[in-house]
Amino acid sequence: MTGPGPRLFSRGSWPEASRVSEILRRETVGGMLLLVAAGAALVWANSPWAATYRALSELTVGPESLHxxxxLASWAADGLLAVFFFVVGTELKREFVAGDLRDPARAALPIAAAVGGMVVPAAIFIGVNVAAGDQDNLGGWAVPIATDIAFALAVLAVVSTHLPTALRTFLLTLAVVDDLLAITVIAFFYTDHLAVGPLALALLPGGLFALAVQRGSTRWWILLPLAVATWALVHASGIHATVAxxxxxxxxxxxxxxxLAERFEHVLRPVSAVVAVPVFAFFAAGVTVGGVAGLVDALAHPVTLGVMAGLVLGKPLGVFITTFLLAKFSRARLDDDLAWRDVLGVALLAGIGFTVSLLIGELAFGYGTVTGADAKIGVLVGSVLAGVLAAVVLVSRNAAYRRIHRRETADEDGDGVPDVYEP
Structure with a gap:
């Protein structure tokens, strides 16, 4: 695209770029641990000791009187992932108040791309299952709608590519909006029953928590009990507890x-990335395939095919086409350093749906069900395929990325701010 017009994927300010870089560094470590945890679970679940893995996952703990x-698998999904989503909530608010999403012009692209990246894979999943005459499984339409930023960053680390700052910012913002859409879907479409009483009671500790943090309180012995009480009451209401x-x-x-957002993120993001998400992945990813024959049968199931097609085709198509159409109708053009191949690579990265996709799969089909296992296989295989395709596209641009990286990190005057960000 040529001619005058606004720029897509502009570099932004140095404070925003440095903040994004710090977040992505932490998430990259978490992504590596996530891959290790998922790999360990898959090996164990398909070993002669698979029964012990299932027994560990199904081991029950906690007070019966409080329901x-x-x-342990449910504690990981309902409890530990609440920490992950708390960090998502603070990041979302930061983006809307002080980040890219506060500016409607800059927010339009990641929001539109996230919506496109949700609608297209959902439609593909539904289409695959309707075509196969398997309409009983349409409740899994939301499984391929999510993006796993940690897994995506792990792929970037493995292939040693330096995405330009603008693309890294877009990927993070897209994933943040994506998480908001996903948790909204979980709240509205995967609540089997709603107990109004506990939900109303949750307003009390939740309101006290809000009052405390608005007044600047950081006393953990006040905030933690209020947060746990809110979480427990939301859990009792029937809404998935991660919404809390x-x-x-x-x-x-x-x-x-x-x-306090930055302080809370600094404390809790490592807990989320290093503990919460990898432990959830360990319990969620351990699906017993049943050898080559079992894998072949699973890959032929409409649920598996729908999830894989949604992640590998639908998610990238939704993100890329939405971005392209937004550029066309707004007469915007890519930043001079970038090409549409770069957008395609990021769109393919968005097809890595690991963590939240596994969670939605369990909510849609139930823990330990055959169909749920098919959905997990679709998520695992689809995420890996999307990661491989993204790596192929992005590695082909590594020489250009290295040049951009050198320019974005050059600091000739030694003032700690790269020269490219100075007027």
């Missing part, structure tokens, strides 16, 4: 005298 006697994490994250102030 919290859950399996996002809502509480939204209450944390970003700006002003009592701004």
């Amino acid at each position: 919290l006697r859950l399996s 994490g996002v809502v509480l994250g939204f209450t944390v102030p970003v700006l002003g005298r009592h701004a």
